[in-house]
Amino acid sequence: MKKKLLGLVMGTGLVLALAACGGGGGDDQAAGGDTVDAEKITAQKCSTCHGEGLNGGGAAPKISDVGSRLSKEEIENTILNGRGGMPGGLLKGEEASAVAEWLASKK
Known part of the structure; x- marks a missing residue:
């Protein structure tokens, strides 16, 4: 019984966490042709799950040092x-590439 309850609690927590990470469903390009601000995107879309300062979350x-790995x-x-x-596809196109490049610099 305890294993089933633990599984239910963990599953529910994962679903809620992934929902909080939700992608904006925007285009592949920044609005108005502006350059992509990878740090801002990461703070908005990644820190919900990966924690403040990307230091890990629940x-x-x-x-925060993923570029070293x-x-x-x-x-x-x-x-x-x-x-x-x-889940895949939280960021797409130019945003995904810019965030990946920014994170790769984090050693």
Whole structure:
């Protein structure tokens, strides 16, 4: 009984956390042709799950130093296709590429 309850609580928490991460469904380009502010996008769309300063949260691991573990291409692939409990497609196109490049610089 305790295992079922724990599974239910963990599953519910994961669903809520992923819903909070939700992507904006915007275009591949920044509004008005402006340059993409990867740090701002990351703060808005990633810190909900990955925690303040990207130091890890209840639902997601620390990524404040992800560039020391993964290349830009690997990070972008994770953003686009998901990994573990993270769904793919939260960012797309230019935003995904800019955030991956910014995160890759975090060592």
